[in-house]
Amino acid sequence: MVEEEWGEGLIRSWNQAGWYVAPARIGAKLCPLLGAKPHEVTITESISINLFKLLVTAARLRPSRKTIIAEHGNFPSDNHIVESVARLLGLKARFVPAGEIAAAIDVDTGVATLSHVNYRTAEVQDMTAVTAAAHAKGALIVWDLAHSTGAVDLRLDEARADFAVGCGYKFLNGGPGAPSHVFVAERHLDFIDQPLTGWFGHAEPFRFDDGYRRAEGIRHMLCSTPQMLSMAAFEKALDAFAGVSMTEVERKGRALGELMIELYDERLAALGCGLATLREGVRRGNHVSFTHRSGYAVMQALIQRGVIGDFRAPDVMRFGFGPLYVRFVDIYDAVSAINDIIESGAYKDEAVGERQAVT
Numbered sequence: 001m002v003e004e005e006w007g008e009g010l011i012r013s014w015n016q017a018g019w020y021v022a023p024a025r026i027g028a029k030l031c032p033l034l035g036a037k038p039h040e041v042t043i044t045e046s047i048s049i050n051l052f053k054l055l056v057t058a059a060r061l062r063p064s065r066k067t068i069i070a071e072h073g074n075f076p077s078d079n080h081i082v083e084s085v086a087r088l089l090g091l092k093a094r095f096v097p098a099g100e101i102a103a104a105i106d107v108d109t110g111v112a113t114l115s116h117v118n119y120r121t122a123e124v125q126d127m128t129a130v131t132a133a134a135h136a137k138g139a140l141i142v143w144d145l146a147h148s149t150g151a152v153d154l155r156l157d158e159a160r161a162d163f164a165v166g167c168g169y170k171f172l173n174g175g176p177g178a179p180s181h182v183f184v185a186e187r188h189l190d191f192i193d194q195p196l197t198g199w200f201g202h203a204e205p206f207r208f209d210d211g212y213r214r215a216e217g218i219r220h221m222l223c224s225t226p227q228m229l230s231m232a233a234f235e236k237a238l239d240a241f242a243g244v245s246m247t248e249v250e251r252k253g254r255a256l257g258e259l260m261i262e263l264y265d266e267r268l269a270a271l272g273c274g275l276a277t278l279r280e281g282v283r284r285g286n287h288v289s290f291t292h293r294s295g296y297a298v299m300q301a302l303i304q305r306g307v308i309g310d311f312r313a314p315d316v317m318r319f320g321f322g323p324l325y326v327r328f329v330d331i332y333d334a335v336s337a338i339n340d341i342i343e344s345g346a347y348k349d350e351a352v353g354e355r356q357a358v359t
């Protein structure tokens with residue numbers, strides 16, 4: 001990519017190396033993981049940007065309705081975007097706990113948005129049931145699949161999902177800032193009118209017309225020139241999933257989580273750790289989180305030992321499992337290390353005063 005397609009090919013590679021069609025090509029590769037059709041998925045920009053596009057798109061499809069319902073406690077970026085979209089369109093944003101969204105949707109709700117798997121608790125929402133509840137009231141749903149794609153067995157079409165965004169840099173291993181993915185159900189494709197009308201979503205960008213004419217289908221969801229180096233890394237990472245059954249991936253991830261919770265009960269519960277994820281396997285996505293009052297310091301000490309998880313303020317230590325390569329022995333070793341660090345008090349040696357910018 002760097003030496004030949006970029007170094008030698010330069011702009012010729014937009015045609016010759018298939019850069020121009022990369023968003024659609026990679027989207028088609030991803031669709032088996034989403035349970036979607038190839039023409040319903042494209043790869044572009046970030047989750048937050050795509051969420052913005054989809055929320056406005058959905059609200060424009062329900063112009064007489066004045067409320068957006070979102071999840072209290074969702075990943076903050078999502079709710080920041082919801083508030084901005086509401087302000088921009090003169091709508092009311094209403095936040096309720098995820099489990100209450102289906103019941104909260106009423107005839108004034110144009111669009112609801114929530115995470116399929118919660119970023120802290122790993123709680124999985126019943127996509128089919130929530131979608132059906134929204135549709136019964138005439139509302140549309142935008143799903144955030146950040147903690148779902150590549151981790152659980154998604155069936156977007158079967159669930160009658162309307163819209164979704166997902167992440168390239170978590171379970172899909174696309175690298176830092178890897179492009180995200182956008183899903184629009186086939187039945188909406190002819191009617192979408194997304195707000196970021198950049199030239200890559202134009203029907204014929206290289207005619208350089210003054211006016212915007214939207215591209216047919218999912219390509220209208222594009223805005224800017226694709227970041228090709230990130231796209232190339234993401235495509236290769238995705239190839240690792242080729243031919244892999246997501247049912248098996250989900251099963252392995254769940255078994256890894258079960259083991260971690262079992263070991264938590266045996267070794268960590270008595271040490272001041274709490275379990276922040278659900279126990280019930282079928283309602284839990286692919287990460288396990290523990291709370292500890294010195295969670296930041298414990299995580300820093302773990303990282304020193306090569307066990308690398310996330311810290312989510314105020315006190316959550318989160319461990320995500322890539323089921324394709326994380327082994328059961330890795331879980332055992334991670335819990336042993338947490339046990340050791342807390343029991344010995346080694347975490348107290350960590351310089352907790354100065355938190356790094358990224359935790």
Ligand SMILES: Cc1ncc(COP(=O)(O)O)c(C=O)c1O
Pocket residue numbers: 046047048049075077078115119144146147180
């Ligand atoms: C659930 C969820 N939504 C949105 C985001 C934000 O993603 P992006 O940085 O691609 O906008 C994240 C990032 O971790 C996330 O976990």
